[in-house]
């Protein structure tokens with residue numbers, strides 16, 4: 001017998017019971033009724049929902065060979081976004097792509113980029129001083145700058161950088177094509193012929209445009225590095241290392257070009273999401289902000305800015321970042337596919353079953369996170385990073401070696417450094433309306449493959465005259 005789950009309707013299955021936005025919330029509610037692993041149907045295709053971290057480890061870690069396949073949604077195939085790494089389903093190309101990522105993202109390699117990272121963080125701080133309302137744009141500029149350095153050795157200085165502009169178009173296209181509520185429909189192959197869901201020619205035209213933009217971006221980036229190499233100007237990057245240090249022809253050029261391009265998809269928006277959520281939580285939880293600022297002041301003082309090496313001596317700041325990631329995991333759900341029939345806990349999982357890994361739900365499991373919807377950094381004080389319930393061990397994915405996030409070390413370093421430096425120098429607060437009353441932003445987040453807080457305004461001001469001097473002194477970073 002298959003896993004139990006909410007009873008499906010004839011023909012449509014559970015389709016009409018799924019909301020069109022934020023499916024993860026409904027998946028989580030069902031988990032409370034049907035348990036940590038349950039099955040739903042869309043039309044005749046079974047989907048297995050993994051709603052706790054334990055369930056994900058039992059299935060995706062312990063049986064990684066059976067469950068590491070990625071489904072190939074029709075629209076993803078049409079746009080060519082499956083070429084690269086994030087949705088690459090060809091095992092050989094995926095292996096090659098992940099090897100390339102490790103050339104730059106392993107902790108040992110990352111230390112090379114530390115100065116680059118701190119430079120871009122300081123640019124963000126300086127930009128927030130002069131144009132606080134544009135904080136989301138500054139965060140985007142930060143993550144784009146770091147991703148471009150790592151993928152192509154491209155130093156982003158101008159906010160109008162044409163390469164970043166094109167990459168943003170691609171990232172938006174990618175997010176749109178992989179929206180989870182389209183996902184479920186798209187990833188059932190026969191639905192590609194279902195006119196009600198995929199409006200005919202308009203849709204095909206869009207896929208063609210996405211494809212063209214993606215391919216030209218990948219080619220342009222690749223050529224840029226080749227030109228830099230020829231001129232002796234290339235800086236160490238994924239593309240440079242693959243071209244110069246790898247054996248010639250070992251990895252096809254298009255694998256290099258698409259993988260480098262997808263560093264941007266994997267790395268830029270996820271971190272934008274986390275840092276924007278951090279700002280939001282600071283607006284809403286002034287007492288947490290004061291506590292974290294007090295820790296930074298006491299431990300680091302005002303003679304220098306903190307860096308990643310300070311993480312252990314700033315446990316409250318570290319706990320704060322963990323709690324942001326728990327309540328606002330940038331990626332709410334990912335999918336896998338069962339490669340063969342399997343029997344799990346006595347239930348049958350048929351080959352071809354789509355696996356929905358519900359990070360959002362698993363990070364709100366009441367048995368691990370009492371009062372799960374509240375923002376409480378203290379829950380992480382004294383908890384080791386190796387704790388299996390720690391958000392750093394959940395929000396970056398499961399499935400040993402094959403499929404979890406290769407950018408985790410970079411993300412942890414970037415998020416910590418940025419958060420600690422912002423706390424040292426700025427006060428973040430609600431804006432006031434015309435009557436002097438604080439305007440508290442909404443808790444809501446957007447729908448999508450990567451979710452963000454819905455746009456909000458807040459006040460970001462230097463904490464003191466001395467903080468202002470430090471920020472002014474960062475001018476030379478620009």
Ligand code: HEM
Pocket residue numbers: 085086087098101147150262263266267268270271274329330331334395396397398399402403404405406407408410411
């Ligand atoms: C807070 C920040 C981040 C979070 C929460 C996050 C989370 C994730 C998750 C959940 C996945 C999917 C894993 C799976 O399919 O099971 C993923 C994949 C990926 N991430 Fe991250 N990520 C973050 C930052 C980054 C950064 C900074 C980079 C690189 C610069 C990066 C690069 C990638 C890539 C390339 C993949 C695709 C890997 C593959 O599918 O084989 N990520 N990430």
